[in-house]
Amino acid sequence: MKNEQVQYGNLYWHIELTEPRYKDETTGVFVWADQIRVGGLGELIVSGKWRELKDDGTLEKPKESEEEQTTLVIAPGQWKFFHPANVFTDDAFCIDSWGYK
Numbered sequence: 293m294k295n296e297q298v299q300y301g302n303l304y305w306h307i308e309l310t311e312p313r314y315k316d317e318t319t320g321v322f323v324w325a326d327q328i329r330v331g332g333l334g335e336l337i338v339s340g341k342w343r344e345l346k347d348d349g350t351l352e353k354p355k356e357s358e359e360e361q362t363t364l365v366i367a368p369g370q371w372k373f374f375h376p377a378n379v380f381t382d383d384a385f386c387i388d389s390w391g392y393k
Contacts, residue, residue, distance in 0.1 A: 334368030
């Protein structure tokens with residue numbers, strides 16, 4: 293997997309924004325990160341540790357001394373919710389079925 297975004301986290305997350313970033317776009321944003329947390333002012337903070345890409349395309353484990361880097365901050369009131377997502381379907385991976393037909 294040669295994808296630089298993956299090098300900043302081992303989890304795939306869905307963030308739902310309150311409005312689309314651009315006209316005719318959905319409000320869902322997908323990011324790779326080790327963690328997402330809500331800051332003291334209600335901002336959403338996305339962060340992760342850098343992973344080196346091996347010659348075979350796999351990623352090294354992050355070094356213990358590696359500090360987590362903030363890769364994205366979304367202002368308060370600009371996001372609705374977030375959850376870990378399935379990399380194949382973008383659905384919440386903890387949900388077996390939404391009950392839709």
